[in-house]
Amino acid sequence: MDNKILKGWENVLTRMATDISAVSFDLWLKPLEVIDLKDGAIILAAPSVVTKSQVLKNFKDALLNAITAEFDNVIGFELFTPEEKEEYLKYNKPFEEEIQQAATQNTLDNFNPKYTFDNFVVGKSNQFVYTACRAVAENPAMRFNPLFIYGGVGLGKTHLLHAIGNYIKNNLKDKKIVYVTCENFINDYVYALKFNSSNDTIITNFREKYRNVDVLMVDDVQFISEKRALQEEFFHTFNDLYQKNKQIIISSDRPPREISALEDRLKSRFASGLIQDIQKPDLETRIAILEKKAAIENYNIEKDAIKFIAERVDTNIREMEGFLSKVIFFSSLLGKTLATVDDAQEALKNYLETNKESLSTDRIINVVCGYFNVTKDDLIGKKKTKEIVTARQICVYLITEMMDLPLTTIGEIFGGRDHTTIIHSRDKIEEMVKNKTSVSVAVNDLKAMLE
Ligand code: ADP
Ligand code: MG
Numbered sequence: 001m002d003n004k005i006l007k008g009w010e011n012v013l014t015r016m017a018t019d020i021s022a023v024s025f026d027l028w029l030k031p032l033e034v035i036d037l038k039d040g041a042i043i044l045a046a047p048s049v050v051t052k053s054q055v056l057k058n059f060k061d062a063l064l065n066a067i068t069a070e071f072d073n074v075i076g077f078e079l080f081t082p083e084e085k086e087e088y089l090k091y092n093k094p095f096e097e098e099i100q101q102a103a104t105q106n107t108l109d110n111f112n113p114k115y116t117f118d119n120f121v122v123g124k125s126n127q128f129v130y131t132a133c134r135a136v137a138e139n140p141a142m143r144f145n146p147l148f149i150y151g152g153v154g155l156g157k158t159h160l161l162h163a164i165g166n167y168i169k170n171n172l173k174d175k176k177i178v179y180v181t182c183e184n185f186i187n188d189y190v191y192a193l194k195f196n197s198s199n200d201t202i203i204t205n206f207r208e209k210y211r212n213v214d215v216l217m218v219d220d221v222q223f224i225s226e227k228r229a230l231q232e233e234f235f236h237t238f239n240d241l242y243q244k245n246k247q248i249i250i251s252s253d254r255p256p257r258e259i260s261a262l263e264d265r266l267k268s269r270f271a272s273g274l275i276q277d278i279q280k281p282d283l284e285t286r287i288a289i290l291e292k293k294a295a296i297e298n299y300n301i302e303k304d305a306i307k308f309i310a311e312r313v314d315t316n317i318r319e320m321e322g323f324l325s326k327v328i329f330f331s332s333l334l335g336k337t338l339a340t341v342d343d344a345q346e347a348l349k350n351y352l353e354t355n356k357e358s359l360s361t362d363r364i365i366n367v368v369c370g371y372f373n374v375t376k377d378d379l380i381g382k383k384k385t386k387e388i389v390t391a392r393q394i395c396v397y398l399i400t401e402m403m404d405l406p407l408t409t410i411g412e413i414f415g416g417r418d419h420t421t422i423i424h425s426r427d428k429i430e431e432m433v434k435n436k437t438s439v440s441v442a443v444n445d446l447k448a449m450l451e
Contacts, residue, residue: 008070009034009042015066016059028054029063035085036092037195042067042077045085052081073194111169111179114296115162121292123285126156129276133160133249137167140175140215140247144274146238150252151278152362154318157251161217164249168215177215182223185210189230211240215247222252225261225416238269248273260416281317286310289317290324299328301339308344312352315360323348359450361399361413367449368395371442380415394439396422397429398446 017025028051036043046052055063056079067077080088117137122130129149136147149157161179168177180188192206210216216237224231241248255277256262256270281289287310294301305327313320330347331339369376372391379392392414399410400422407419414422432439 005034005037005042012063012066012070015070016062019062020059024058029059032079035080035089037071037074038092040073040075042071042074043080043088044077045080045082047082049081052079055079111162111165113166115159116166117163119292119296120156120159120163121281121285121289123281123288125279125281125285129160129278132274132276133164134167136247136249137164138171140168140172141245145242146248146250146270146273148250148252148256148270148273148275149278150255150275152280152315153253154316154320155278155280156317157253157278158219161219161249161251164215164217175214176212177217178210178213179217179219180210181219182221185218185234186223186227186230189233193229207237210237213241213246215249216241217249217251219251220253221250222254222259224266225259228261231263231266235263235266235269238266242269260412280315283310283314286314286317286320290320293321293324297328299324299339300337301328301331302341304341305339305344308341309348312348315362323351326351359402361403361405361410364398364402364450365395365413367446368398371446371449380413382415390439393425393429394442394446396425397433397443398450400426402447402450 013025013029016029020029031047031051032055033045033047034042035045046055064077067074117130117134120126120130129151132144132147133149135143136145149160151157165177165179168175188206188209192203195202218234224234238248250270252259255275256267259267287306290306290310293299294306301324306324309320309323309327313323327339327344327347331343334343336343365376365379368391369379372387372394374388374391378388379395383389396410396414399405399413400407407422410422411417411419429439429443433443434440
């Protein structure tokens, strides 16, 4: 059990002791046991059912006051009978274990064995990023530090980070390497902060975990923009590692300059190393990726069927691999040993007809830019000329109409605009479509082009 909690509980008892008779105190309060601190509540156990009911009957409010006065982060308490305690402990880890867990659970040094450099198909779209990742894996902190890689969803960023991890684990055994998704980094940090006032070793553990490494990888760092305090923490982690000449590798779905609300000092730290993008793979590379995947998974599939799939997905490799599995599944349901083009056509009929896959915010933005003859930078930027504003609002309108995306995400895409701005644009165009011919013509044209 955590010492600070015990100490705090002792203080609670002292507070209580001043207000009630010594006999009552010894009989009812002293025997209580603290077993956990969870979700902002102190969890207590009574030695018997009678004790529990007596405590709740006579001291509930006083105890609550004493507890909330003593512990900053606690808003209530629960009191268990011995039976309830046992039940609770079956499904919950006591506080101490939780601390240890927090120190290990969120990071990874167990990498997906399929995500290796060997299994990564290199083509024009990704050769630079591949080379940079390899160089960093072979000689951490020697050349590209930090290494910042970015690219759209499903283009292989996580695969590459794991490949670095696998390589280092196998070849540079003395190097300590930690991989964390930005989301888990945030959770870990929030957890550490939450309990820091009751136990400051937690924040120390947090820092040690991320600063006591040779290689730190943070996946999907774009989520960092949501939290200021976290950027601060990350900045210090970053500096600390950098000064100790440790390797930092970061992935993101967009370049640093497009991560809204990212502090300038972090942007310039990222820029001090190598920033490298992954492009969409061309058809040839996509075919090679599917062939490799089929070989790894022992799928039997005709070359033409592979081509059929590769021709139909060009933005997301994960999705393309999903199509491959669907085709294999379909043909195996028919009892076939080799999947053919016909199978592929049948299996993917429903997915390809709706054409939903090929609709993306990027595509909508491109089509709108082409239609109104404005650049993408202007469209998502801050310029306020009438033409650009109209194009921008129509673009927002189309995205809200045609895609199922949260408004905040759309705001992010449009240079970090607030969701209320997005709602405003949408409503305005909705109104104009009804009343203004030029706008309704444009919207109809654009929809036809996109569908
Ligand atoms: P991201 O992290 O960029 O969203 P992932 O790394 O999760 O994308 O990749 C999605 C899937 O596509 C994974 O199964 C990965 O193995 C595969 N993939 C992506 N690029 C390649 C490539 N060049 N060669 C082989 N597989 C790839
Ligand atoms: Mg990823």
